[in-house]
Amino acid sequence: MRLVPILLATAIAAALPSAAIAHGATVHGNAQTRITDTSMAVAAQLRETALASRLAWDITESLTTEVGPRLAGSEADARAVEWAKAKFAELGFDRVWTEPVTFPKWIRRGERAEVLGANAQPLALTALGGSPAGTIEAEVVRFADLAALEAAPAGSLAGRIAFVDYRMERARDGSGYGPGSRVRSRGPSAAIRAGAIGFVMRSAGTDSHRNPHTGITRFDEGLEPVPSAALSVPDADQLARLLARGTVRLRLALDCGWDGEYTSQNVIGEMTGASRPDEVVLIGGHLDSWDLGTGAVDDAAGIGITMAAAVHIARLPQRPARSIRVVAFANEEQGLHGGSAYAKQHGADVARHQLVAESDFGAGRIYAFNTGAPAHAEAAEARIAEALAPLGIERSDEGGPGPDVIGISRAGATWAWLGQDGTDYFDLHHTPDDTLDKIDPEALAQNAAAYAVFAYLAADAEGDFGSTPAAPAAE
Amino acid sequence: MRLVPILLATAIAAALPSAAIAHGATVHGNAQTRITDTSMAVAAQLRETALASRLAWDITESLTTEVGPRLAGSEADARAVEWAKAKFAELGFDRVWTEPVTFPKWIRRGERAEVLGANAQPLALTALGGSPAGTIEAEVVRFADLAALEAAPAGSLAGRIAFVDYRMERARDGSGYGPGSRVRSRGPSAAIRAGAIGFVMRSAGTDSHRNPHTGITRFDEGLEPVPSAALSVPDADQLARLLARGTVRLRLALDCGWDGEYTSQNVIGEMTGASRPDEVVLIGGHLDSWDLGTGAVDDAAGIGITMAAAVHIARLPQRPARSIRVVAFANEEQGLHGGSAYAKQHGADVARHQLVAESDFGAGRIYAFNTGAPAHAEAAEARIAEALAPLGIERSDEGGPGPDVIGISRAGATWAWLGQDGTDYFDLHHTPDDTLDKIDPEALAQNAAAYAVFAYLAADAEGDFGSTPAAPAAE
Numbered sequence: 001m002r003l004v005p006i007l008l009a010t011a012i013a014a015a016l017p018s019a020a021i022a023h024g025a026t027v028h029g030n031a032q033t034r035i036t037d038t039s040m041a042v043a044a045q046l047r048e049t050a051l052a053s054r055l056a057w058d059i060t061e062s063l064t065t066e067v068g069p070r071l072a073g074s075e076a077d078a079r080a081v082e083w084a085k086a087k088f089a090e091l092g093f094d095r096v097w098t099e100p101v102t103f104p105k106w107i108r109r110g111e112r113a114e115v116l117g118a119n120a121q122p123l124a125l126t127a128l129g130g131s132p133a134g135t136i137e138a139e140v141v142r143f144a145d146l147a148a149l150e151a152a153p154a155g156s157l158a159g160r161i162a163f164v165d166y167r168m169e170r171a172r173d174g175s176g177y178g179p180g181s182r183v184r185s186r187g188p189s190a191a192i193r194a195g196a197i198g199f200v201m202r203s204a205g206t207d208s209h210r211n212p213h214t215g216i217t218r219f220d221e222g223l224e225p226v227p228s229a230a231l232s233v234p235d236a237d238q239l240a241r242l243l244a245r246g247t248v249r250l251r252l253a254l255d256c257g258w259d260g261e262y263t264s265q266n267v268i269g270e271m272t273g274a275s276r277p278d279e280v281v282l283i284g285g286h287l288d289s290w291d292l293g294t295g296a297v298d299d300a301a302g303i304g305i306t307m308a309a310a311v312h313i314a315r316l317p318q319r320p321a322r323s324i325r326v327v328a329f330a331n332e333e334q335g336l337h338g339g340s341a342y343a344k345q346h347g348a349d350v351a352r353h354q355l356v357a358e359s360d361f362g363a364g365r366i367y368a369f370n371t372g373a374p375a376h377a378e379a380a381e382a383r384i385a386e387a388l389a390p391l392g393i394e395r396s397d398e399g400g401p402g403p404d405v406i407g408i409s410r411a412g413a414t415w416a417w418l419g420q421d422g423t424d425y426f427d428l429h430h431t432p433d434d435t436l437d438k439i440d441p442e443a444l445a446q447n448a449a450a451y452a453v454f455a456y457l458a459a460d461a462e463g464d465f466g467s468t469p470a471a472p473a474a475e
Numbered sequence: 476m477r478l479v480p481i482l483l484a485t486a487i488a489a490a491l492p493s494a495a496i497a498h499g500a501t502v503h504g505n506a507q508t509r510i511t512d513t514s515m516a517v518a519a520q521l522r523e524t525a526l527a528s529r530l531a532w533d534i535t536e537s538l539t540t541e542v543g544p545r546l547a548g549s550e551a552d553a554r555a556v557e558w559a560k561a562k563f564a565e566l567g568f569d570r571v572w573t574e575p576v577t578f579p580k581w582i583r584r585g586e587r588a589e590v591l592g593a594n595a596q597p598l599a600l601t602a603l604g605g606s607p608a609g610t611i612e613a614e615v616v617r618f619a620d621l622a623a624l625e626a627a628p629a630g631s632l633a634g635r636i637a638f639v640d641y642r643m644e645r646a647r648d649g650s651g652y653g654p655g656s657r658v659r660s661r662g663p664s665a666a667i668r669a670g671a672i673g674f675v676m677r678s679a680g681t682d683s684h685r686n687p688h689t690g691i692t693r694f695d696e697g698l699e700p701v702p703s704a705a706l707s708v709p710d711a712d713q714l715a716r717l718l719a720r721g722t723v724r725l726r727l728a729l730d731c732g733w734d735g736e737y738t739s740q741n742v743i744g745e746m747t748g749a750s751r752p753d754e755v756v757l758i759g760g761h762l763d764s765w766d767l768g769t770g771a772v773d774d775a776a777g778i779g780i781t782m783a784a785a786v787h788i789a790r791l792p793q794r795p796a797r798s799i800r801v802v803a804f805a806n807e808e809q810g811l812h813g814g815s816a817y818a819k820q821h822g823a824d825v826a827r828h829q830l831v832a833e834s835d836f837g838a839g840r841i842y843a844f845n846t847g848a849p850a851h852a853e854a855a856e857a858r859i860a861e862a863l864a865p866l867g868i869e870r871s872d873e874g875g876p877g878p879d880v881i882g883i884s885r886a887g888a889t890w891a892w893l894g895q896d897g898t899d900y901f902d903l904h905h906t907p908d909d910t911l912d913k914i915d916p917e918a919l920a921q922n923a924a925a926y927a928v929f930a931y932l933a934a935d936a937e938g939d940f941g942s943t944p945a946a947p948a949a950e
Contacts, residue, residue, distance in 0.1 A: 065716045068596030075595070120551070121543030121769070124907065209684055210768070210907040234910040238769070241540045293685070294596070294713070432599065432685040435709040 033380040033463030042316060042460075043387045043453045050312045050449035051391075057441045059087065060304030060363075064294040064436045071291035072331035073105035073262035080287050081265045084303070084328040088269030091311050093326070095272070098265035099345055101330035103337040105262040106130060108291055109255040111229065113200075116249040119242055123235040125200060126292060127228070127256045128184060129216040129334055134227035135253040136161065136198045142243050146183045152194035161198040161250055162191035165240055170206040173398065174361065174422040180204030181215065188228040189220040198252050199228040202236035207427035210234055214290050214430045216334045227254045264288070264330040266338045269307070271314040273322040273459060280325040281459045282356040282413070283309060283451055286332035286404055293434030297425060301439060301447070302359035303328055309451035313459070320460035322354055329404040332360065336403050343407025353413040353467045355458045358402025359451065362428075363439040364421035366450045368396035371416040372409070374466040381465075384457045391450050393418070412470035416458070418450050508855040508938030517791060517935075518862045518928045525787045525924035526866075532916045534562065535779030535838075539769040539911045546766035547806035548580035548737035555762050556740045559778070559803045563744030566786050568801070570747065573740035576805035576816040580737040581605060583766055585730040586704065588675075592724055594717055598710040600675060601767060602703070602731045603659060604691040604809055609702040610728040611636070611673050617718050621658045627669035636673040636725055637666035640715055645681040648873070649836065649897040655679030656690065663703040664695040673727050674703040677711035682902035685709055689765050689905045691809045702729045739763070739805040741813045744782070746789040748798040748934060755800040756934045757831040757888070758784060758926055761807035761879055768909030772900060776914060776922070777834035778803055784926035788934070795935035797829055804879040807835065811878050818882025828888040828942045830933045833877025834922065837903075838914040839896035841925045843871035846891040847884070849941040856940075859932045866925050868893070887945035891933070893925050 067083050070076040081098065088096040106129055113123045116137065138161045143149040145166040152162075164187050168180030183201050191199040203213035212232040219225040229252065231239060242248045267287060273279065285302020289295020310324040329338030339358075346353075355371060369388050371381055385395040399417030401409040409415045428434045458465065542558050545551040556573065563571040581604055588598045591612065613636045618624040620641040627637075639662050643655030658676050666674040678688035687707040694700040704727065706714060717723045742762060748754065760777020764770020785799040804813030814833075821828075830846060844863050846856055860870040874892030876884040884890045903909045933940065 061716070065713060066594050066720075068590075068594065068713075079593075115543075118554075119541050119543065208912045210686060210910065211684065234908070234912050237912055238540060238543075238910070241536070245541075433709070435685065435713070437683045437709050437712055 031376065031463060033377040033461050033465065035380050035383040035457050035461050039457055039460045040383060040387060043457050046312060046316060046456055047387065047390065047449050047453050050309065050452045051445050053308065053312065053445060053448065054441065055311060056304040056308035056444045056448035059307050060296065060300045060439065060444065061436060062087065063300040063303060064296045068294045069291045070287065070289050070295060072103065072264060072288040072334055074291065077264050077288060081267055084267035084287055087307065088267065091307060092314065093269035093271060095270040098267050099341060100263050101266055101338050101341040102261055102263045103331050103334060105259050106334060107256060107259050111255065112253045113229070114251050115242060116251055123239060124210045124212055124232045125229040125235060126212040126214045127254045128230060129214055130218060131228040131254055131256055132225045133255050133257045136227060137249060137251045138197055140239065140243065140248045140250050142240065146187055146190065149187060150190045154193060155195045157191060158195035160196055161200060161252065162194065162196040163239060164201045165236060166202060168204050168206055168426065170423060170426070172421055172423050173419065174425060176206070177204065177426060184215050184217050184230065188217050188226065189223055192223045192226055196226060198226050200252070201230050203230040203233055205233060205426050205429065205431065208233045209433060211431040211433045214292055227252055229254060266330050266342055267328040269326045271310050271324045272319070274319040275321045277323050279322040279352045279354055281322060281354045281455045282325045282327060282405065283455055284327035284329060284404065285359050286338060287328040288331045288333055290333055290430050292430070292432040294436065296434050296436045296439055297362040297428050298430065298434055299360045301363035301444060305359045305444065305447040305451055308448040309455055312448065312452040313456045320456050322459040324455055324459055332404050336406065339404030339407045342404070343411050346408060347411040350408065350412040350467050350469050353408065355416045355465050356401065356405040356408055356413045357416040357418060358405045359418070359447065360402045360404065361420045361422050362425040363444050363447065364423065364425065365443045365446050366391065366393050366418045366420050368398065368419035369393050369417065369454070370396045370399040371414060371465060373414050377465045380461050380463065384454055387453050387457060388450055391446055393450060410470060413467045414465040416454060418454060420447070506851065506938060508852040508936050508940065510855050510858040510932050510936050514932055514935045515858060515862060518932050521787060521791060521931055522862065522865065522924050522928050525784065525927045526920050528783065528787065528920060528923065529916065530786060531779040531783035531919045531923035534782050535771065535775045535914065535919065536911060537562065538775040538778055539771045543769045544766045545762065545764050545770060547578065547739060547763040547809055549766065552739050552763060556742055559742035559762055562782065563742065566782060567789065568744035568746060570745040573742050574816065574820055575738050576741055576813050577736055577738045578806050578809060578812040580734050581732070581809060582734050583731045587728045588704070589726050590717060590723060591726055598714060599685045599687055599707045600704045600710060601687040601689045602729045603705060604689055605693060606703040606729055606731055607700045608730050608732045611702060612724060612726045613672055615714065615718065615723045615725050617715065621662055621665065624662060625665045629668060630670045632666060633670035635671055636675060636727065637669065637671040638714060639676045640711060641677060643679050643681055643901065645898060645901070647896055647898050648894065649900060651681070652679065652901060659690050659692050659705065663692050663701065664698055667698045667701055671701060673701050675727070676705050678705040678708055680708060680901050680904065680906065683708045684908060686906040686908045689767055702727055704729060741805050741817055742803040744801045746785050746799045747794070748796050749794040750796045752798050754797040754827045754829055756797060756829045756930045757800045757802060757880065758930055759802035759804060759879065760834050761813060762803040763806045763808055765808055765905050767905070767907040769911065771909050771911045771914055772837040772903050773905065773909055774807070774835045776838035776919060780834045780919065780922040780926055783923040784930055787923065787927040788931045795931050797934040799930055799934055807879050811881065814879030814882045817879070818886050821883060822886040825883065825887040825942050825944050828883065830891045830940050831876065831880040831883055831888045832891040832893060833880045834893070834926065835877045835879065836895045836897050837900040838919050838922065839898065839900065840918045840921050841866065841868050841893045841895050843873065843894035844868050844892065844929070845871045845874040846889060846940060848889050852940045855936050855938065859929055862928050862932060863925055866921055868925060885945060888942045889940040891929060893929060895922070
């Protein structure tokens, strides 16, 4: 059991109702959960098989190549759903089904910016998801960070474009993304409150390439949305240098916006357990991506890792007790829609979820393991950690649920966390540069091996990890 | 004296009449050229001053920031010329003048490609300079390299798009660019001969980012040009993977083309020598860039390095005997137009050019020095090398004239070569990613120090380095 702050999910979860993800608070009368020596021996063999396999790579290659970019609600979203159904079937999953996920549809048609006047030149940027269309020409006002913009008096930016020049920091655990993504989620509304007619930001990213980082934004209730975009890091540098010389006027032309509703699908494949088939270890990734790249590290890798892990388990001579459920979640990027739909659909079955884990932090090697399980599962968790150790994975007291399992975790399912090295993740995240060549096949196989070992041992454990319906939030 | 093959210039010089750049063939009656101990002492001081100076950086920052991209013939070309005149004046050059350079003007308005059908997705590419406009939809045929395309029978590509998938190799001396750029220069004509209606290539680059590499191409006489473009490296990977699965149809839409003539300027600044002011050491870079990036490593760096070197020399207590001439060449990118114009204008004055050197290979540290001088300058060359050694520079028997001094070298001026480490140069070359953040200020200062030391010692030498009008090429 670990009582911990949530890691990456913090940034994303801000969009959800703020009930705490409580673990350990529930007192269980259960006996100690146990993992047998036989299971451990099988897991050791499974680990080596998975490490030597190219399957996770092949799945990731297939999705990124054949479907390519797959913006939620686009024509490619539908192709991705068909791809996932066919891939589950081809890989021999025992059950394959879909569950509808409905959400507002956002479209990007074009985007362009240029400095006007004596230093005329184009700047590379991309509209933030959720931005309205619009063409504006206005003076730019720079703010060093979000707090500076939020301190701007009402009306002080009338007729101008706010520019937040905050530089996100690199970290293995992605902790720089909290402050970085807050500029994206809160900046546009802060700009509007100060009277701005447009918003641009230094991308929430750690690279220095001409590839801007998109991502969803929201406008607070009662505000009239304005065109909002992220500059690539070199372009933010350039704009800052121009502003250091004097007034800069920018022309910003975004052609994008909301366009009705769309119904996509969570696509689910299951490998049936031997003796407790109605109980599941849930693993998965999200099927959608942003439109700029082919969504390789975000999140074809998560799909490839978890589909492959389930297949490696199913190819064992004997199935584990419980089923392995792999969920390819719909539309994570624009507000965890697939994860929320799953929680709604399966919230009543929380106790049948042995553990839930999503792989959605790229394709770097896993270095840490943790769960939100209570004390009676402590020994079992330690055994899983023991089986993961040869992969270079240490037991940790950090982590939390991946974004699409936040919902079901809040409903009471116990999360597991397999922490990936995200040092380079935000070089690529939400950019055109998120393509297959960035993935190290050996690191991907290490991920699949870790997911296979963890999911197998959890599925075959004697006893549970504490999933139980959460107490009402109001309590 | 070194008798050597030309390095980088080989790729570019293919565009020029193929007279050899002959050195050492001329027998000089001169006495041994001498560099005095006093000059060496001054050079040692100059080296330290230049190393500690930010001037080269400041100039490079100014050009890339204030002018930005400066495609030959564009509105920004004219602004770059004004920038150079003003910068020379501001830096205290004794004489500043311009010399006209006329060339055909090429314009890029837009470009777009997408895979059609079941795997529909956009591909990132950029038109090659010189490509005509056109929108085509056709099946793609892959060739592993240029030789394979050149072996395609006439008519075998009728109605199709040729794709050359050759992967350029990384090398410190840029030697991979010869074969890489030949795909660009010869591929389109080879495709047309086989009947193709379009040409795409894997970019001549060593990176793996979604930034395609542009560059000039030519169509052989008598062929009808077809739309020709370079895919970014990840997109070439993607197209190759799709082709491995079956037939691929591509829609290629290029909006670009030739549009009349334009007259730009070579901008020249000179620091007058103390006793032989009519003789010059010529250094420089090119003022134009491709339009995709801000032309930082190609070639604002060369402008910054050489302008700064001249200023460092001029700030010495005593000027060297000869003048230091800095040339900001017009339109190097589309066919060495500025260099050719300079050679035409100054060919008769070859003997007054003590040495000529262009910095046009990025902003990496200089690691090697050589000249094309004859035997009587051997000792002087050795002394220059001695003065450069503390900068980590070794005497070499490689190198050749930079692209814009090929013309004047062919006319008989002796070249000097300060060889830069180009290991990373083709990650950036001709891409949107060629921006200021890629330059290491310390490496840039090392370059300026090397140029200052070499130019000072050559300008103050007793005797010459063998520049003399070349024998007619027909001889």
